Structures are given as C-alpha cells and as structure tokens.
Amino acid sequence: MPTEKIIIITGANKGIGYATVKRIALTYGKPLVQDETHEDRLLIYLTARNPEKGTKALNKLLGDADLERSGVLSQDQGTVEIAFHQLDITSPSSIAQFTAFLREKHPGGIDVLINNAGVYPLGSGIKPLNLALSTNYHGTLNLTKALLPLLYLRPSGTARIVNVASTFGKFSRFPPNISKRLFAAITIDEITALMDEARRARVDRKTCKMGWNQSAYAISKAGVIAMSRALAGDPDVKSKGMLVNACCPGWTRTDMTFWMGRRSAEEACGTVVLLALGDVEGRTGLFWKDCRVCEL
Template sequence: MSHSCIAAVTGANKGIGLAIVRNLALQYPQSSFNNGPFLIYLTARDKTRGQDALKSIQSDSALKKARALAQDGGLTTVKYQELDIADDQSINSFANFLKKEHPDGIDMLINNAGIAEQGFHPEMVDTTLKINYYGTLHTTLALLPHLRPGGRLVNVSSMAGKLNKYSPTITSRFRAARSVSDITTLMQEFSASVHEGRHTEAGWPSVAYSTSKAGVTGMTRVLAREVSEGKVEGVREGVLVNSCCPGYVKTDMTKGGGAKTPDQGARTPVMLALGELGGKTGEFWEHGEVSQW
C-alpha cells in the first residue's frame, strides 16, 4: 500500500513517545495532512520493547473505537523500526532505510527519545549530552533533508531547559547563537567545565538534563533560522522546525511524579506535527502556545 503521509517518532516504545504515536493516529483524519493512508514508524532501540509497544497500539481500545488503524478500516498503519539515537550507525541505518523505502521523503519527524538520570558527575553528564543533545542533533541532520515540502520537525525539549539557571554571559551566548555550531560549542564547554570541576564558577548549573534540553531548544531555534535562510543543504521549501515542552508527565522518566498523563503530554508535540501553525518556525512551545525560552 502506498501512503500519502509518513511520520517517524523516536523513543516511542513507552510514555510520551507511545502516546504521540497513538494521538497522531487519532487526530490525523481531521488534520490538513490527511490526503489518504498514513504510515507511522514507531522507533525504539530495543526490538522486543518496540514490538510490544506496537502490539499495544494494535490492541488499543480508543484506536479501535475510532477505527483509526488500517486493520480496523481506518487510515493509519503503524510499523516498528529500530533506532538508537545514541548510536550514529543506527541513525544512519534508519535514515538510509527511510530514503530507500520512501524516496520522495517523509512528512514529519518527532524527536522524542531522551534520558533523565539521577545524580551529577562527569560520566553522567557526557551520557546525557550524548543522547539528549548529540543524538537529537544527529537524527535531525540525517533526516531533515528527507522531509517533504511543508514537512514538520518537532524536537521534544523541556521547560527545564529555559535560560533561568545560567550566568548572564552564558545566557547571552545562548540567545546570540547564530549557528548550530555555536550551541554545540556551549555543550562542549559545559562538559569540559564539569570534568575540570569548575562548572559552577563558569556559570553552569549542576544539572545535566536541563542543560542538555537548553541545548536542544537552542539548536532547534538556530537550525530553523538556518533552514529559512537557505543555509542547510537539501532542505525543501516550507519545512517548519520547532521545539516544545510536553509538560511534567507521569512516566518512568519522572519516576511517576508527573502531573500530566502521557496523552496530555503528547498534545503539544502532536499539534506541532499536524496542526495549523501559521508558518511559525524556530519557536519553543508549551501548552500548545509559543513560550518564552
């Protein structure tokens, strides 16, 4: 079967990622993207967990009631595909798979995969940055040119990454960044300062997760500018690039302490993928609205 619209969701075997897949399927029929059959790639690094997540989607009572899935007469087909954003080879393999299977491109990429570990020490900082920042960046750069005209890139960030935890100098450097390399330099300096035991005096907080998400928001912001100015080779016309906070969601990542359900957390990412944005790009969104970073 050929599909009129194609999406990929990273880190989708549980929590917000799985809820994003579920709500894409539920909301696609009423969206402006609906021009026929819809295919969603549910990606995860672990095959067993990914396939279990796929089974949960296929047996989901709300999806069955809405007849959202093709197996029940609806428009959406969900498939599992392996992707580990901590592994460059896995990212490249996934990108090559999509280019082979869909040479005309896909319509939306939602980068949801990420980690939030307890504690604060150099190795944990490096692991957090490797996945949350560099993994998201590499996946974005590998697939951004494969988005069709009018496509959507959504990077799931966090309000924890807002610029209220840094020295005035670092804050101004985040805001003044004009290229992805400017943001990457900041991430490198954060890591180096932690390893050298001087991050506090250098103006950084003792929190790896929030700093990695500041990087994601900043990277998304400057990347959108580079895309709109034609500085990113191969990106097609009208692609919108945004980041968002899903809110404080009750998931394994928050150790069950969240205030929102995963479905509630999926609302803003799904809106950025399927909704009418009025051409807005390079913005940070919360609660379905543009928010101050």
C-alpha cells in the same frame, strides 16, 4: 489513490512517545469514504532502541480499544498505519541503517520528524552530563542531520521537525553570562561549542560554578532548544518552508520522572501533536508549552 504522509517518532515504545503515536493516529485518522476526496494516508514509524520493547508497544497499539473503535487502523477503510523500526539515536550505525531503510522504502521523502527519545541521568558529575549530551543533544542532532535530505524532498512548506525539550532548558534559568550566549548562538557549530564547554567545565569546579552548574538534563535540553532555533534559521531549511520547533510536554508521570509528574502522558503529548499536525500559522524556531509559545 491517496498519497502517503510519513511521521517518525523516536523513543516511542513508552511514555510521551507512545502516547504521541496514539494521539496522532486518532487525530489524523478518519475512515475513508467511497469518493474521490480521500485524505492522504498516514504511516507512523514507532521507533525504539530495544526491538522487543518496540514490537510489544506496536502490538499494544494495534490492540488498543480506542484505536479499534475509531477504525483508523482498519485495513479496509482506515487512514493510518503504524509500523515499528529499531533505532538507537546514540549509535551512528543505527542511524545510518534507519536512514538507508527510509531512503529505499520512501524515496519521495518523509513529512515529520518528532525527536522524543531522551534520558534524564541523575548525579552531578561528568558521567551524567556525557550521557545526557550524547543522547539528548548529539543523538537528536545526528538523527536530524541524517534525515534532513528526506524532509527536503517534501513539497515546500509541508515538512516539520518537533524537538521534545523541557522548561529546565530555558535560557533564562541559566546565569546571565550563559543565557546571553545561548540566545546569541545562531549556528549549530556555535551551540555544539557551548555544549562542549559545559562538558569541560564539569571537571573544573571553579568554571562550573561560573555558569555551567545546572543539571545534566537541563544543559542538554538547553542545547536542544538552541539547536532548534538555529536549524529553523538555516537558509536551506528556511528555503523549504520547513517548521522546526521545540516544546516542553510538562512534568509528566513516566518512568523518567519516577511516576511523580503532574500530568499523564496522554495529556502531555498535546503540544507535540499540535506542532506535528496542527495549524501553527507558520511559526518556527520557537519554544512551546501547553500549546502556546513560551518565553525563553
């Protein structure tokens, strides 16, 4: 019997997350043949905060013409299964429930975590920054911490974490006094301290003008990139050969960009899929765009 490869994708009921589920299914899935050299079966968990929207997205994928023609979801010969599970990354109880479900259902661990869920709050006050940090940074970090033990269970060199970030969060876009500290931060605690400093600066205009006057989205995504680098360098993560990378999907036509992006979600998810499934030659702790390593 083939073994099972398990991928988790957050915020996957629409946009880039939804496109990633479909692309991974098409990329990975090949109809099984009648011999002993089957590929591992792939189980993709499409997660979303809203159960109704998540179930609707799952049903849409199950009826997708491209997936239907490919045969990858066929119950008889397909190599891919897509399932939905509710998950709100801003809710500790939701993360705990999802983690407990995975532990019970998949005691052998999971293979890939794609942290795609995020928000793009408008405005320059403290409320947009609180929302951006609680979702994009702390939500991503808290889920990752919860699922790391399950990723550790996989054979050395096989598990991966892909964090969807943005070029808005590139360190070079920040003033030198901030970018140097982002580059220098090598632990999660140091990065969290920087995010907390940005939050405090938001209520002090003088401090904010000295370096933390970027958009809430940019600050939170800088945190995601820095967190990815720190996690990749963590001794436990390194000892397991786990690959942790951040990427920018590009300016994409989704509701987050008010449909003003330059590329479709289907075009934008290519780098995410590469980092999840492709041969990246063992590279980790890097920032990617257009399937290439990008300078920070």
